[in-house]
Structures are given as C-alpha cells and as structure tokens.
Amino acid sequence: MTATATAEVIPYNAVNTKSSRKFERQAEYAPEDFHDHLFELEAEGEWIVQRVPEPYVEVMTKFGRKKKIPLEMTWHHKSCGQCGHIPGYSTAIFWLNRKLDLKYTDPTDQTSCTAWNYYASATSNAAAQAGVAMRNFAAAYETGYYPLIHCGTSYGHYKEVREEMMHHAEVRHQVRDVMKKLGKPLVMPEEIVHYSEWIHAVRDRIAAKQKRDFSNLAVTVHPACHYYKLVQEDAIYDPDIYGGQRTATVSALIVALGAEVRDYSTWFDCCGFGFRHILVQRDFTRSFATRRKIEVMKEEANPDVVITHDTGCVTTLDKSQFVGQAHGLNVGVPVMSDAQFAALAMGAHPYRVCQLHWHSTDYKPLLEKMGIDHEAAWAEFQEDLKKLKSGEKEYLTWEDVG
C-alpha cells in the first residue's frame, strides 16, 4: 500500500499515531508464553487457574501473543491513590461499566496490592507481596467474578508476582502455606488484566455511545511505566498505533473518540512519581513532572489535556503543576485518566461522575472546549451537596448521577 493510499483510509485525527515505517514483530525475541507453565502447575495440583470468563475480546500484545480481555463479570481491584485522592477516576470506571450494561462487582473483601509501599520503602518481601496478591485473587475467585486491576502498579506488580510464583517453587510453597492458614485456595488468573485494557477492548462501544464532539481536542498521552515496562510482553500493542512500537492502550481510545493524539519527545519518561519521592521527596517529583513532561508537552504539542492510565501519573502530573506555575514555568494543562475522558465523551457529569473538583490544574477551559457548561454543572453539584448537608439525602447514588 502506498503512503497516499494509506492516508486516504486513515482519519485525519489518527494520522499522528501512524508510522511510515513498517515493523515486523520479532517473534524470535519473544519470551515464551507463560500459559504452558501456568496450566502445567494447575495439572500438577499446585494451584487453580481462574479462566477469563466469556464473552471476552482478544487483543494483540507486544510480541504478537493474543490476550483475552473479559468484558463483564469483573471484580474491581481498586486503587489506593485513585479511591483516596482522585475518586472520579474509579467512579468513571464503574460508570462506564454501568452505561455499557456490563456486570461487575465492587468488593469490600479487597486490600491494596501494597506495592506502592513496597517500591517506596522495601518494608516487605517477595513472599509477603505474593501473599497479598494471592489473597486478593482468591477473594475474587470465591465470588465467581474475574479480577480487573485499576492500578498500573498493582497490574505490573501482580505480573511480577506471577513470574515469581511460577518459577520459584520455594516462594510458591511458602505462599500456599500462608493461604492454607487463611483457609483460601491458591488461585492464579489466566490473564492479569488492567482496566485500561478493558477500556481498549470496549473503545468502539464507548465511541458508539459518544455524546460530545472531541474532534477539536488535542491530547498528549503519558503511557504508565508500570503498565508497559514491567513484564513488558504482556501489554497491548497494535500495528495501527505508532507502528506497534508503543503500547496502544489509551492512544487507541483517543483516536476512537475522534480527538487528535499529539506526540512529544519525552513520551518514554516516567511522570516523576517515584513512590517514595511523591510522599517524602517531592522536590524530585515536582521538577521531573514539570521539566521533563508538562513543559515538553506544552512546547512540542500544546495539548488541551494530558490523558494517562495510572493512579500515580494522574496525581503527579496534575498536582506538580501548581508550584511550576508559581515559578513561571510553561505549564497549565489539565490531567485526567482515560476512564474520565471516555466518560465525559459519553456525556458524564464532570462533577457528579468525573469528580474533577478533586483535580488541581485548571480544567475549565477544557470543559468549555468539550461544550460543557461547567458553571451550570457546578451549580447542580452544589445543589447535591446542599441536600447531603441538610440530611435530605445521605449519599449521592448512581440513580442521582445519570
């Protein structure tokens, strides 16, 4: 196919994610498919493998392996930072499930993966970390729902745990003994699935229900390190997105929603979160987030919004801009998750659902570009708060938010 012919079939807003270079998947470099060993261990009675429930969508991973993404019957493994500090993130994920009429459960029998603390302080060890993962997996299995991991770090860490549990019998047996004490089975999911992979899998359904026109929006994407750098062969890639040379999650959604993905040179850099740094050494975090990410995006791409798919990335890139602005840096771009962006496209309320008042950087110009009357929306939300305050209502419910 010639370059001209390619341009004719590609929508304009998708061109920026196209590559003129052709890349062949280098199967000879691909790590072996872990499933053989996973099922062998099941056959030997070492553990139960929880199958991805039907219906599922098969997607392509980095070296060409197909990965099953469940559409429903999902057990939502929530994220500490999302639920704690940017709750519109989690709310938007649930809202999308509800609007797409896909069955899910939001469990209370779930702990954090505790990996944020582990990567920050090392006050844990491989067996403990695996124990926490396997307890959560067993809790999901007991409900009949399939784990869908909200946090990029949980997702990456659980894949590391899977590797350790498969290849180190001493760790596996130690964890099995701990699970016995808890009265729980040892269960490993057939695939470890991140919510952004689920969004990727349903992006056409989201686009089909799109209510707001995003064709005038310019977006930069920050791919989350722990999504595609940890056990990297498991992340989603697509030849149509950057020639299959970068993960397709998030970017493919933006394209499906008709917005323009704009490239920038430091896309591979992390956000600056640093795990311990965001909590106790934020000079590093602030400097890296503003100097290496936001300023570069502004100078090279001038986006209306930064979209990413992990807890720490949204927090770091959003919250770090305040000090940058005080110092006169070229910053000031709102940051949100792919889930919130998709929900807004489908007509979600910016405060009742996406809870943007928990975000720091000014998002109002973006809402105006989306055609949202943010003053009216805020007034509606204030009315909700009044009802909660007066006791007329105890909580805002799903029925209230539309």
Add this chain to the structure above:
Amino acid sequence: MGLFADKYPDVAYQEKERLWEQVKADPRYPSYLYGCYECGICVAACPSARFYDFSPRKIAQAAAREDIDLIYEQMNDDVWNCSQCFSCNRCPRQNSPGGVITILREVAVKNGLKSAKQALEGYSRIIYKIMGTGTQVSPDMLQPDAFPDWGPQVREVSADLELWRRALPPETLHTTSTGWQVDDKTIIELYLIWHNTGVMDMIAEVDEGLHMILNDVMEEKLEEAGYEV
C-alpha cells in the same frame, strides 16, 4: 579489591559480604542480572539519573563484578534515589537494575542499616496506614500542611472532605480514613500475611516504635478473631 576508594572502611568486609550474600540468595536475583554491556541505555532512560548523582549502570556493574565495598556504598548512598519506574528494564541484556535495587533496599531494611532508617524517616505513617488498614493513602491525608506545594485545592478538599466523600456514587468510597471500605475479615487476613512472612521482623529492624504500635493494633484484632500471634 574494588575500583573505587572504600567509603565505609569502618565496616568490616565480612559484614559487607554477608549483606551481599543475602542479596544473591534472593530467588529473584538471577533473573535480574545477566551481565552488563555498559551501553548506558538504562542511564539514558532513568529519571533519577537526570536529577541525582545516580546510575543504574554503575549498580549493575558493581553487582556483576561483585565489588563488595562499592555495593555496600550503593546500598547506603544510592538505592533510595531510585524511582522504581523500571524504565531501566529496556536493557538489551535483559537486566533489571531497578529489580536489583529493590532487593538491595530490602536487605538494607531487613538488616536495619542506619541509612535505611534515615531514608524512611517521615514515612512511618504511610507504613502504618498500609499495613494497618489495607489501603495506602486515605482521603484524610489530604491536609494543606502535608501537601502545601499542591496548592489551595487541597484545602478545599480537606475542608469538605466528609461531605465530598458522601457525594461519590460508589458505595465503597464513602470512607475518609481508608481509600475504600475494607472488611474486618479482610484486614485480619492481611495481618496474618504480615506475621507469617517475616514482615513484622523487618519493621522491628527499621522502626521499633512503629513496630510496637502496629503489633498492638494487630494483636488486639487477631486475638478478637481467635488467632494467637
């Protein structure tokens, strides 16, 4: 004999070697280091290398040639600068310098190194939160004095926190002291994991006070649930 001057000559070589043996004994270590081309791709990708005098290549090199003195120095002076983003995993030799650092940190904590204690100063409340409640950060941590650099928006959140949490449609998110609602039974199970995998001993090495508080909280709940610690 290492390539660099020994920065910690007062620490016996045997002690440094003992710690290094613990690093090598970790089952993950063989799959984190295969050798090093010294190409520097890990350094080019490393955010901490842009900000600190820090080099994942130097750490991989020291480990590969088992430079005991230098490894001890790195275990004290370097490892806490790592961002644990694992950008260094793009190593063409399939090394994971970030993974090696995870193990170096873990050994530093397990052995109560002074530098580890210093690195974790101010971090105790986070460890307490995650180990005690099962969620790492909670809405009530958003206080203006804790995050002054995040701007006035933090003040707005903290001022109306309880009200704003009730304005969240998911029923599990109406909490303020935990990220979401966690069952008591679930917390008990988490405590049992900490107790049965040696994590409580690690905490005792780096922070005795925290260990005492956590132990009190856990023992009470575990005993109520019929477990003996």
